[in-house]
Amino acid sequence: MLQSVIISVMPERIEGFGSALFKLLGKLSKEHCSATPPLSASFEQSVKLLISALDICLVGAIHLPPDNRRFLTSALTMLVEKSQSPTMCKYLLALGRTWAFQKNEPYPPTKDKATFLQRMATLETRGEMFFNSYLELIYDIYIEPSLRRSDLTVKLEQSFLLGCRARDIVLREKFVDLLDASVPRTLASRLVYIIGMQSWEPLADHYWIPAALHLLLGAVDLDADQLASRKPSSSMPAGAVLPARRVGDIVLPLKHMLIIDPNVVHDVWMSAFPAAWKSLSRRDQVDVTHHLISVLSREYHARQAEKRPNVIQTLLTSINLCIPALVLPPHVIKFLAKTFGAWHAGMELLQTMDLVLEEDPSIRDTIPDSLAELYAELAEEDQFYGLWRRCSLHNDTNIAVSFEQNGMWTQVAAMYEAAQQKTRSGTLPYAESEYIFWEDHWILAQEKLQQWVILHDYAHNDNNPELLLESAWRTKNWSQDWETIQEQVETLPSYGTLCRRVFESFLALIRPTPLQEKNIEFMRVLEDGMQLALRKWVALPSHMSSAHIPLHHHFQQFVELQEAVQIFGSLASTNETNLEKKSSELKLVLQAWRE
Secondary structure, eight states, X not given: OHHHHHHHTOGGGGGGGHHHHHHHHHHHHHHHHHOOSSOOHHHHHHHHHHHHHHHHHHHTGGGSOHHHHHHHHHHHHXXXXXXXXXXXXXXXXXXXXXXXXXXXXXXXXXXXHHHHHHHGGGGGGGOHHHHHHHHHHHHHHHHOGGGTTOHHHHHTHHHHHHGGGOSSHHHHHHHHHHHHHTXXXXXXXXXXXXXXXXXXXXXXXXXXXXXXHHHHHTTSOTTSBTTTTOOOOTTSOTTOOOOOOBTHHHHHHHHHHTTTOHHHHHHHHHHHHHHHHHHSOHHHHHHHHXXXXXXXXXXXXXXXXXXXXXXXXXXXXXXXXXXXXXXXXXXXXXXXXXXXXXXXXXHHHHHHHHHHOTTOHHHHTTHHHHHHHHHHXXXXXXXXXXXXXXXXXXXXXXXXXXXXXXXXXXXXXXXHHHHHHHHHHTSSOOOHHHHHHHHHXXXXXXXHTTOHHHHHHHHHHHTOHHHHHHHHHHHSOTTTSHHHHHHHHHTSOSSOOHHHHHHHHHHHHHSSSOHHHHHHHHHHHHHHHHHHHHHHHHHSOSSOOGGGHHHHHHHHHHHHHHHHHHHHHHHHTOOSTTHHHHHHHHHHHHHHHHO
């Protein structure tokens, strides 16, 4: 009765008891959002009560102080993000539709409408039915003539892009077709829009190349004769007439099939983008190149680094097929190739750039370093050594590389050490990248020669904590020096490395702490290390190669550490009564180690 009086007759009377009403609304909203399934009948009654309170507040909102209106907006946002009630979700969808299409209403302002509608994207976690209803609402907003180019549609652009990845094929095609109709038909305009103007961040978790390819194919002349340049085959009967086929007969069905398989989309983009690039004018190619550098450098791509294929893989591979070749910053290519698993595309691109940039030394001089790092990461030793033999400035490097290729590590160490001494004395001119190469491969030679004491002293003097710990792993008693080693581990880079995880796991095992606490910490660090190793494995090419061998070593270390914690636990619980039983358990582990 109260609701009907206030809503229908005098909404301004809400101001008198607004404070108490909003306390009730806050209490009901928090209780509603904290409820967990299964939802009971009493819960549905509370939902109806909450909806009634919302109706009262919404009708009288214009008569409330600004603070209360903000409280109402916050309550609605919390409900749309956390509510698990189908009834409430339907109510919020209906409210969003009402707000979107109401005109000349002082409340809510456009900013609050847009925020509320954007938050409704979280309905995706509540089921496909609600999410599709939300996307249909967004689509209706964009086709409403009175809202075209309004502030609301501008603010809802991210929500619109979500429709371009909808699982419902019909709904998805409606969004993509609407996006396609809004972009000019010329090829240059479409490429600039795809690469430069459109922000794909709302789709950063998804492979958005299908939507981009749909737009790119929209520049095709669908009425062109597909077979205009073809001649009848000699095997065809005399007088046979080839049926006239339009390009649209191929392109239109292809557009509808793009969402089926990402690998097919990848392959089609491999053909479409180089062809489009070749058709551009030189000026347009320069513009697209600048936009490509910008989009490739976007941080949001990291969200799909482990997907196969991912956007960066597709873009780099297609760029590598373009004629004339695109010129991108070598350090960007190196980073993308390593991070997104585009190893071979990155290497091919750098090799191509190395050939076409002979007249531009400012970029060309940075290519070998990036290329050498990729070769080293993939353990492509012959390519790596060949690159250094071609690009080295000093004959000493050539000689040392020859020794290294033949496994003559004593001579390798001597040559690199002599080269460094010559540079320090001024006999050889200093070249930074080559000097770093000498240092790194002198360390490699000493590791091959098992000179860990020398390396420990060198790492201590050079302030190299990773090499210091690697040497201490083989030369020091960690049980006695664990406190000092712990301090050294903490000086390693904050981002996780596999070596750090191995060291932290072993320290957790030998640190004098209670057994239960020790096991919890050990398993946490070990699990982090295993996950990191798996991510590195996924980042490498799918076929097995020498690059996988170091990861095999780390996996073996993790296995041995797991067995070590079993041994520690068994020894801690061994006494006179269970000595034989515990001994037999240990024999199984030790037998596996001996094998």
